[in-house]
Amino acid sequence: MAESLFEAAGVDGGGTRPLADRLRPESLADVVGQEHLTGPEGPIGRMAAQGRLGSVVLWGPPGTGKTTIARLLARSVDLEFVQLSAVFSGVADLRKAFEEARQRRRDGRGTLLFVDEIHRFNRAQQDGFLPVVEDGTIVLIGATTENPSFELNPALLSRCQVLVLRRHDDASLERLLDRAEAVEGQSLPVTEDGRLALKAMADGDGRYLLNLAEELYRIAPPEPLDPAGLAESLQRRAPLYDKAQESHYNLISALHKSLRGSDADAALYWMARMLAGGEDPLYIARRLVRFASEDVGLADPEALHQTLAAKDAYDFLGSPEGELALAQAAIYLATAPKSNAAYKAFGAASRSARATGSLNPPMHILNAPTKMMKQLGYGDGYAYDHDTAEGFSGRNYFPDGMARERFYNPVERGFEREIAKRLAYWDRLRREKTREDGDG
Structure with missing residues (x-):
């Protein structure tokens, strides 16, 4: 029988270990909630079956199995598993890990370097992985809770496959609770509603759910707890939400x-x-x-x-x-009725303004505060709209030499229906007045 991860690591497998550790999967088939990756047709499942690993970035929320998957991948292809945390490690730790991996390679054994919170390394530190990944000194498995597109160097990303781990849903959280009850040999001391509340408290984090379950077993309440009892007995954490991320x-x-x-x-x-x-x-x-x-x-x-x-x-x-x-x-x-017509109109006008450069307004709509400006034709021929029968002169207000453009196209919803009628009316008047001016 194959030894467990804990036996292989020389760790006591007794019940003094945290429940989450005792339930840590010993094969990829046992990983809960990530079957799209670890199943036979998933990318991780295929890597393990073929015995060939490429460098990978595992992106997902806390408690979804990133560390466990990395350990199991190393076991599946007989690589030395080395773990670093970007929170606690620096350049010296990376150099030591790389040099030890080179020595193992000379001895005929490969290295899987698992870097937790890899996004915490700065750009220069991330660049340090490039040569050892490219020459095969290490297989890099990076874990991150942040979007790799924003947090990791493009050069490093191009050498890794990004795999997205899913937040635990209700079904996978229930499977974890079933396993906890099996290993503890007793049901959780909660009511049916309390069980639902417990899963809600976990907020998709399997490890946190098991920690909550372990705390309930330790408390051993005399009666099963309902949601109110859970709230009194367990400290619920804030929702997973980082205002800066x-x-x-x-x-x-x-x-x-x-x-x-x-x-x-x-x-x-x-x-x-x-x-x-x-x-x-x-x-x-x-x-x-x-x-x-x-x-x-x-x-x-x-x-x-x-x-x-x-x-x-x-x-x-x-x-x-x-x-x-x-x-x-x-x-x-x-x-409310929706329209992005004004938003699109301003965008179109902005593009036109950039394309047409510094065209001057037509002379007839320029003010002429001085005699010289009047002599130059400023304001000449301006039609005061209020003096017309319709309150609309129909004159051109675009720059001379620029064709009239239509930027604003109201939708047939809400108040814009009325605006559309007004625009159609003014369009008709403008055409009529243009013909009259031409006939004159």
Whole structure:
């Protein structure tokens, strides 16, 4: 029978070890929740079956099995497993690991170097991996909770396959709890609702779930705990949310797209997630104001007033009362008619402005505050729109020599329907007046 990871490492396999350690998988088939990678058709499963490993970056949330998978990969192809943490290691540690790997290679044995939190290494340190990865001195397995596209050097990324580990879902968390109960020989001391609450507390982190379960076994309450009892007995951690990192951008993107998709309930959920994670409510308010102009626009001009009023209300009331004003604004935006016509119009106008350079306005719309400017033709022929029967002169306001362009195209939704009618009316008048001027 093959020895366990703990026997191989010379570690006592008794019950004094943490529950998460006792349940650590001993084969890739035992890894829970990452079957898309570790299964027979997954990239990790194929590497292990073929006995050939390439360098890999494992990207995923905490507690999803990155370290375990790296250990099992090393075992599967008989490589020496060496582990470093970018939090605690420096250049000297890397040099030592590389030199030891070179010596092993001379002795006929390969090295799998597992670097936890690899994104914590700076650019120069990351570049240090390039030669030893390229010449095969090491197989690099990097683990990160941050988006590798933002945190890792392109040169290093190009030499590694990025594999994405999934956050544990309810089914995989349940499998972990079943294993915990099997190894402990007893059911968890929680009610059915308490079990659901326990999984919610884990927030997709399998290791944290097992730590919670171990704490419950240690407490050994006289009666199964319901959600309220769990809240009293266990300290729940804050949601996984870092205002300076990718989760911040993921959640604001989810909020923005839920609003754009007119899903008020989803928008409220993502806003609540951000607030629960400690996001600055005024940052959310700024995003709501932006959305009002970018995605609602003139389909409902009131949207901008609503979001600015929500910002002022939060300034006035503070938290938590002011958060209700933000929620009200979010509901208003989600249920408002949508148009990005103004957003697109300004983008098109900006591109045209860059393309046409420094064309002057036509002379007839320039002011002539001096006699010399009048003599030069400034303001000559200007038609005062209010003096016309329609309040519309139909004159050209684009630069001379530049063809008239249409940037703004209102949609057939909300208030922009009325705007479209006005534009069509003015277009007709402009054509008529142009013909009259030509006939004259």
